[in-house]
Every structure is written in C-alpha cells, then in structure tokens.
Amino acid sequence: MIFTKSFIGQPRQQYVNQTSCENTLKRLGDDNHLLSQKMKHHANDAAAVSAFSGAVASNIWFAFQLKFTAGAELISLAAELSEVVYAYERYVEEIEKLSDEAYFAPFPMEEIVDEYVDYLNLICFSILLHRQDLLPRIYGLIKDTDYDGDDRVVEELLKFFLRDRPEADRCRWEVPYRLLLDCLDHPDANGRAVGMRKYVKSWYHGMTRKAYFCGKHEQINDTFSPYSGYWATCAAAFTYLYNIDDALYREELVYPKDLVDFARSMPGGLVIAQD
Numbered sequence: 001m002i003f004t005k006s007f008i009g010q011p012r013q014q015y016v017n018q019t020s021c022e023n024t025l026k027r028l029g030d031d032n033h034l035l036s037q038k039m040k041h042h043a044n045d046a047a048a049v050s051a052f053s054g055a056v057a058s059n060i061w062f063a064f065q066l067k068f069t070a071g072a073e074l075i076s077l078a079a080e081l082s083e084v085v086y087a088y089e090r091y092v093e094e095i096e097k098l099s100d101e102a103y104f105a106p107f108p109m110e111e112i113v114d115e116y117v118d119y120l121n122l123i124c125f126s127i128l129l130h131r132q133d134l135l136p137r138i139y140g141l142i143k144d145t146d147y148d149g150d151d152r153v154v155e156e157l158l159k160f161f162l163r164d165r166p167e168a169d170r171c172r173w174e175v176p177y178r179l180l181l182d183c184l185d186h187p188d189a190n191g192r193a194v195g196m197r198k199y200v201k202s203w204y205h206g207m208t209r210k211a212y213f214c215g216k217h218e219q220i221n222d223t224f225s226p227y228s229g230y231w232a233t234c235a236a237a238f239t240y241l242y243n244i245d246d247a248l249y250r251e252e253l254v255y256p257k258d259l260v261d262f263a264r265s266m267p268g269g270l271v272i273a274q275d
Contacts, residue, residue, distance in 0.1 A: 002063045002083055003029030009071030012258060013229055015217035016070045020225040024066060027224060028059045035059075047102060050094040054106070057087035061118065062228050068125075069229030074262045078129040084122070085134050088141055105145045110172050113211050116151075123157045124233035128240060128259040130266055135161045153177050153234065156184060160241055176206025180234055184242070192242060196235055197249040203232040204254055236260045 003025050035052045042048040061084050068077055092106050109116040119142070126134045139158060142148050149155065149166040159165040171177050179202060183195030208214050216227035232254045239246050240263045250257050 002060050002067070002080055003032070009073070011071050012069050012256070013253060015220065015227060017220055017222070017225065019222045020220050021066060021070050023223050024225045025063055028063045032056050032059050046094070046097045050091070050098060053091045053094040057084075057091045060084050060087045061122075065121070065228040065231075066225065068256075069231075074129060074258065077125075078131055081125060081129060081131050081134060085126075085137050088122075089137065092141055105147060106141055107145075107147065109142075109147050109151065113173055113207065114213055116172055117207075117211065117213070120153065120157070121231070121233050123154070124237040125259075127157065127161075127237045128233070128256075128263040130263065132161050147172075152181060156181075157234070157237060157241075176202050177234075179206075180238070184238060189244065192244050193246070193248050196239060196244055196246070197252075200232050200235045200249040200252045200255050203235070204230055230254050231256050233259070236263075240264060 035056050039049050039052045042052070064077065064080060064084050067080075088106065095103065095106055098104075107115045107119045109119060119138075122138050122141075123135065126132060126138060135158065139162060147154075150168060151170065151172045152168040153171060155165050155168040171181060176199060179195070179199040183192050183199055186192045186195050204214070213227075213230070216225075217230075219226050230253070232252075233256060235249070235254075236256045236259045238244070240260050246255070246257065246260060249255055
C-alpha cells in the first residue's frame with residue numbers, strides 16, 4: 001500500500017523529517033478515505049466526483065514520491081507504481097463523464113509547470129523502475145488531449161517504448177528543459193555529460209517563481225510535510241536511456257542516482273510482471 005505509518009529508511013534528501021513523514025502519510029491515507037466516502041455520497045454529481053477522484057490520485061502520487069525521498073526500497077516502489085497509475089486512470093474516467101463544456105485535461109501541462117513535472121515524473125519513474133509495462137497506460141492519460149504528441153521532452157521519452165510516436169518540435173517549458181534537449185542533441189558522449197551537468201545544476205533554479213513545489217521544504221512541520229522531494233527525474237531517465245556517464249553530476253542534490261543505478265542493475269528486464 002502507498003500509505004504506511006512506518007518510517008521508510010535512509011532519506012535520499014536531507015529535508016525529510018521522520019515524524020513529519022509518518023504523520024503526512026497517515027493524513028493522506030485518512031484524507032483519501034474521506035474522499036472515497038464523498039465520492040459515494042455525491043455519486044450523481046459528475047463534477048464533484050471528478051474533483052474528489054483527482055484529489056485521491058494526487059494524494060497517492062504525493063505519498064509515492066515522499067516515500068521515495070524518505071528512502072523506500074525501490075523494488076517495493078516498483079510494485080506500488082501500479083496503484084498510482086490506476087488512481088490517475090480512474091480520475092481520467094471521471095473527467096470523461098463531464099459535459100464538453102465542463103471537460104478539462106487531467107494534466108494541464110501548459111498552464112502549470114507542476115502538472116508538467118508530475119507527468120514527466122510518472123514516465124521517468126516507470127522507465128527507471130523497469131515498469132515499462134505501465135507506459136502505454138501513462139500515455140493513455142493524455143491521449144487525444146491537446147498535449148498528445150505536442151511536447152518534445154515527453155516524446156523523447158515515449159519514443160523508446162511506444163511505436164510511431166510523432167516528432168515534436170516545441171517544448172512546453174523552455175526553462176529549464178531547453179538545456180536538457182540541447183544535451184540530448186549533442187553529437188558526442190562527453191558533450192552530453194557536460195550538457196546534462198548544466199541541466200541538473202540549473203533545474204531547481206529554473207523552477208523557482210513558477211513551480212508551486214519550490215521552497216516547500218521550508219514549510220515542513222511535525223504534523224505535515226508539503227514537500228515530497230525535488231528530483232530532476234528526466235536527467236536520470238535520459239542518463240539511463242543514452243548511457244551517459246553521470247560522474248560530473250552524480251552528487252547533485254536533485255539527481256536521483258539511486259534510480260539510475262537500479263535501472264542499470266537490471267538492463268532490459270521488468271521488475272514486475274505486467275498487470
């Protein structure tokens with residue numbers, strides 16, 4: 001299960017507080033129980049049910065990322081990722097019941113950078129945890145929306161695993177992701193390593209003033225943590241996919257080196273059988 005009271009292990013970022021982590025996971029679990037009850041109570045109100053369903057998915061995803069940051073075993077997280085994807089699929093199902101006038105995209109990636117980062121993180125965790133079996137379903141979350149085939153970073157990830165992906169030219173968020181694309185476009189291995197270091201070192205700064213998740217570590221208290229981690233997961237995914245030597249940026253705070261090491265330890269194989 002995503003929600004657990006027990007502290008996870010050796011934190012992957014130093015901001016994690018044991019008491020806060022435990023209380024946050026419990027609170028998220030309690031909130032989702034209440035949200036599930038509200039969905040039953042408002043079963044005939046499509047707008048309310050879709051909103052509650054979105055909150056459930058967001059809570060499950062937040063808890064997953066917090067557990068990763070708090071040091072959860074990656075093999076366990078690989079299994080739990082199915083629960084995250086399923087929660088978002090249920091959210092999309094509820095959105096699709098709305099009228100055309102009320103419909104909205106489940107990941108409005110152009111409006112809020114946090115939504116864009118969330119979607120990229122879903123893809124990257126799936127790749128690095130060897131849950132490639134989930135990628136068609138993750139793509140399904142944006143299929144036929146305005147964001148389908150429209151962003152190069154997303155397409156650069158998906159093209160490794162899904163057939164006939166389109167060539168996308170635009171990048172929804174030039175800062176900081178243009179640096180990432182420049183890195184991938186470099187013709188030699190050393191240039192890619194240098195370019196990736198530049199991207200990793202600039203990633204968090206590039207998110208400030210536009211991402212709601214920035215600075216949340218400063219708001220942690222014993223009762224709740226609004227912070228679940230700061231991770232440049234695309235750097236990890238492309239480092240793995242392009243076999244880039246990460247020695248130049250391996251110790252950067254936002255670089256999830258554990259994920260890269262895990263992915264490289266089991267090249268080409270799924271950790272979990274397909275759902």
